[in-house]
Amino acid sequence: MNHATCSHCGIVFRRTSSMQRYCTSVCRFLAVANQFEAVDGCWIWPKSTNPVTGYGQMMTRVGGRSVLVAVHRLSFEVMKGPIPEGLQVLHKCDNRRCFNPMHLFAGTQRENILDMISKGRAAPYPRRRAMSSAVALK
Ligand SMILES: [Zn+2]
Ligand SMILES: [Zn+2]
Numbered sequence: 001m002n003h004a005t006c007s008h009c010g011i012v013f014r015r016t017s018s019m020q021r022y023c024t025s026v027c028r029f030l031a032v033a034n035q036f037e038a039v040d041g042c043w044i045w046p047k048s049t050n051p052v053t054g055y056g057q058m059m060t061r062v063g064g065r066s067v068l069v070a071v072h073r074l075s076f077e078v079m080k081g082p083i084p085e086g087l088q089v090l091h092k093c094d095n096r097r098c099f100n101p102m103h104l105f106a107g108t109q110r111e112n113i114l115d116m117i118s119k120g121r122a123a124p125y126p127r128r129r130a131m132s133s134a135v136a137l138k
Helices: 025-033 071-079 109-118
Strands: 003-005 012-014 037-039 042-044 057-062 065-070 088-091 104-107
Touching: 025 057, 025 071, 057 071, 065 071, 071 088, 071 104, 088 109, 104 109
Parallel strands: none
Antiparallel strands: 003 012, 037 042, 057 065, 088 104
16 A cells, blocks of 8 residues: 655555655644744744635645645644634734734634724734844744
8 A cells, every 4th residue: 555654743654645745734734834934923834825815724635635724723723622613713913824822712703803993903004023023033
């Protein structure tokens, strides 16, 4: 059979395509997550983002089909546990590419909208990146 060693955790798994390097989407996520860029405490997803939602995204295989998963949701599930039924994963930091589990919380769409209004997200985005700590971290 077609076996491979997971590039992240090292276990031997049966792969469904010759491109597959990780045993699960969790291992793939963790391998990519290791390369994140820290900006003001946010973990910036180093791979692609969804052009519509602005969320970090990752391709994964489910039952032999390729599907896109939102990285902040995956991060929440991997680091904190299952997303409660009916709730969404929201950002405390308003940075949609961020997947730092400390910045994520589960809430309703209504909470998300109230949160957005309270932070005045409709107003021009404040230039808080100007004082970025990223330089100091390098
Ligand atoms: Zn693995
Ligand atoms: Zn953040």
